[in-house]
Amino acid sequence: MEKILHTRQFIIFYRQARSGQWIIESQDKYQALFLLRGEINYSIDDKNFKLKDGAALLLSPHETTAATASNRVESLSLTLDPSFVFDMAVSANLIRAEARILFRTQLIAQDEKLSHLASDLKVELVKTEAGQAVMTKAIVDQIVVHLLRRYANFRRSDELELSRAGLVDRRIRRAVELMHTHLDRDLPLEEIASAAYLSPFHFARLFKKLTGASPHAYLAQLRQARALDLLAETDLSVTAISQMVGYSSSSHFTKAFRQATGLTPRGFRQALVGR
Numbered sequence: 001m002e003k004i005l006h007t008r009q010f011i012i013f014y015r016q017a018r019s020g021q022w023i024i025e026s027q028d029k030y031q032a033l034f035l036l037r038g039e040i041n042y043s044i045d046d047k048n049f050k051l052k053d054g055a056a057l058l059l060s061p062h063e064t065t066a067a068t069a070s071n072r073v074e075s076l077s078l079t080l081d082p083s084f085v086f087d088m089a090v091s092a093n094l095i096r097a098e099a100r101i102l103f104r105t106q107l108i109a110q111d112e113k114l115s116h117l118a119s120d121l122k123v124e125l126v127k128t129e130a131g132q133a134v135m136t137k138a139i140v141d142q143i144v145v146h147l148l149r150r151y152a153n154f155r156r157s158d159e160l161e162l163s164r165a166g167l168v169d170r171r172i173r174r175a176v177e178l179m180h181t182h183l184d185r186d187l188p189l190e191e192i193a194s195a196a197y198l199s200p201f202h203f204a205r206l207f208k209k210l211t212g213a214s215p216h217a218y219l220a221q222l223r224q225a226r227a228l229d230l231l232a233e234t235d236l237s238v239t240a241i242s243q244m245v246g247y248s249s250s251s252h253f254t255k256a257f258r259q260a261t262g263l264t265p266r267g268f269r270q271a272l273v274g275r
Contacts, residue, residue: 001014001015001016002014002015002016002263002267002271003125003126003271003273004232004268004271004272004273005125005132005136005272005273005274006228006229006232006233006272007137008081008229009080009081009084009140010078010079010080010081010084010140011077011078011079011228012076012077012078012079012121012125012136012140013076013077013078013079014075014076014122014125014126015074015075015076015077015262016072016073016074017069017072017073017075017262018069018071018072028061028062028082028211028218028221028222028225029061029079029080029081029082029225030058030059030060030061030079030080030082030085030101030103031058031059031077031078031079031080032056032057032058032059032077032078032080032143032147033051033056033057033058033059033075033076033077033078034056034075034076034077034078034114034115034118035051035052035053035054035055035056035057035073035074035075036053036054036074036075036076036118036119036122037053037072037073037074038053038069038071038072038073038074038075039051039052039053039069039071039073040067040068040069040073040075041067041068041069042057042065042066042067042068043065043066049107051067051107052109054110054115055107055108055109055110056107056108056111056114056115056118057106057107057108058103058105058106058107058108058147058151059103059106060101060102060103061082061211061212062211062212062213063106063212065106076118076121076122076125078121078140078143080144082101084144085101085144085148086099086101088141088144088145088148089101089148089152089154092145092148092149094148094149094152094154095154099154099155099156100154100155100156101148101152101153101154102152102153102155103147103151103152103153104151104152104153105151108151111150113146114143114146114147117139117142117143117146118143120139121136121139121140121143124136124139125273128273128274132273132274133274169210171196171206171210172196172203172206172207172210172211174195174196174197175192175193175195175196175203175207175215176218177195178191178192178195179192179215179218179219179222180222183219183222183223183226183244183245183246184243184244184245184246185246186246187219189203189204189215189216192215192219193215203215220256223245223246223247224245224256224257224260224261226244226245227241227242227245227253227257227265228261228268230244230245231265231268231269232268232269232272238250238253238254238265238266241253241265242254253265
């Protein structure tokens, strides 16, 4: 069973799943995974950990972990747009200038308030009652402020700036904006690097250092995020969407989408609520 609520600020993904393996990737966003029932084994940097009932896993942008479930699990993932997290931090008077916001811990073994909020969010998502959008937004706001208060570090950075591509490092802003503008075609590394006025070699090194991903891996993440928006917000065919996000065929797009989300594009649409 899957239920998904998709907005530009956040994505909520409720899932009941049997045993299996999957990759949890925050891409260029923040992600919180709440384990409502069951156990999940996960690994980070060759270290193994166990997530149990009521625990949560936090990922800052571009962090990735591999997870394995040996039995049936019930989970809720909350993917947060960086600009939304930044705006919440400012409105809560936690920061007053552009800053890097990073979770200082990945594993929350027990947090009663957070567990209650995650359970309330699941109930709102599954019931699909009138006022669902208002209630889910209110609960998400509470979760974000709680995470920022308890589990975030704020480090001022003069290199960050807000642009149409979100909160990005000014040294690679032009390159990131080029990627956002041309998701529908192949972008050679030379062209991306030239937007940042760097050689391909130096640009690739700087980009990986700043984002944790290679330029083309980052571009693939942007395409995946754009595909989610188009699937959720339009009635365009899967074939049309695959072309708009730079895939040569709908089958190639479907394969990549399933690897990233665990669902086919049509399965994703069927799981959407409030659409």
